Amino acid sequence: MSNKGPFLLDTASDAPFPPAELALTDPDGLLAIGGDLSPVRLLNAYAGGIFPWFSEGQPLLWWSPDPRMVFRTDQVHLSSRFRRSLRNSDWKIRADTAFAEVMQACAQAPRPGQDGTWITDAMLAAYVQLHQLGYAHSVEVFDDEELVGGIYGVAIGQMFFGESMFSGRSGGSKVALAALTRTLADWGWPLLDAQVENPHLLRMGADHLPRAEFLPAVRELVHRPGEVGCWTGRFGELAACALA
Template sequence: MSNKGPFLLDDASDAPFPPAELALRDPDGLLAVGGDLSPVRLLNAYAGGIFPWFSEGQPLLWWSPDPRMVFRTGGVHLSSRFRRELRNSSWRIRADTAFAEVMQVCAQAPRPGQDGTWITADMHHAYVELHRLGYAHSVEVFDDEQLVGGIYGVAIGRMFFGESMFSGRSGGSKVALAALARTLDGWGWPLIDAQVENPHLMRMGAEHLPRADFLRQARELVRQPAEVGSWTGRFGELSAAFLAEPVTA
């Protein structure tokens, strides 16, 4: 079955999405238009391997590109030079203590070749609500009490869907991503969705996964039982220096 254009979503927030396999090839991954950013709609989207991505003034656009960019949680790469720098780092890493701030800084961060941001006011409000409900999480990097890096995304079952990250200081986003990955690996969560290709992510170990493989794995992981709620206590407070040593099998 082929799809000649994006699907128009039903107004009901709990209406099902079309299968992600029917997304367009051009533009790559565009699946549907419309709907809303209610928690039930967003959770249904992510559980089906779909995410929203649109700019201010556009309708809501929903995507599932092929291939998908992912990290294996045991495979995030930090260069030897950067790990040496971390040995004496005083940075501390926490989770879910500054979610709204991480989103705001991500929205303001300049992106090469990109004018403006997809993190609109409506998106910010929607993900803060998902955070309140225990499904959206942030990992934050602090120098003393100044936020210098962070990442946020959505967790369903044992699958983490990354949305955006930022560096307020050189290496801040690397530390946030690496700490998230190492923690999730310890929890038995194997994948982080990174959505679309990015040279910076590729250098850190991201890989392409054919959409069919990604959907199969993600759909299995979202069905696995996992605790819903704040990660602050479970994550604890980590020192960036613990990332100085490479992961061992």
């Protein structure tokens, strides 16, 4: 199929996206421009293997890169050294108790090679709204009651789309990701979308999945019965030392 993007999105929030297979190869994965960050638009995007990614001052840009970075939820890797460091940890892990705080911490976290953040005020407001609707979730790591790490993303059906994570203390994001994927594996959710490659994700076991395999998997998983609503109760409180 030939590449024809980027497409200009219809102004109607519920207008369909073009097929992700039509995304550009240069820049890799750019599919569409414009639209809005309404809940229906965002949910339609993720269900089609598409996500927004843009900086302050840019138009809304929508992406579906090839290949896609994913975690098999039962294959996340923590090094032996890191596991040993967790054995005496008092950190606790919860879900959906500090969603906005996790997003804000992700926005403020320094990213090598990046100037600024894609988590704009508009993005924060949009995902907080998705969270209130029961589709966006955070996993938070606490030392006593201090937030020291976290991850957030979007869940549709039995597919989790990771958006960003942060470490307020060394290893905080690793603990959040490991706790999230272990829980998803226990629930029978096989994949976590990690979007694009970086060395940290590769070290933790992320793998490349060709878009031709990623999209059919997503389109099947988002139609499975999921867990809409607050995850705090079902997730419970996990001890970081249990990840060792």
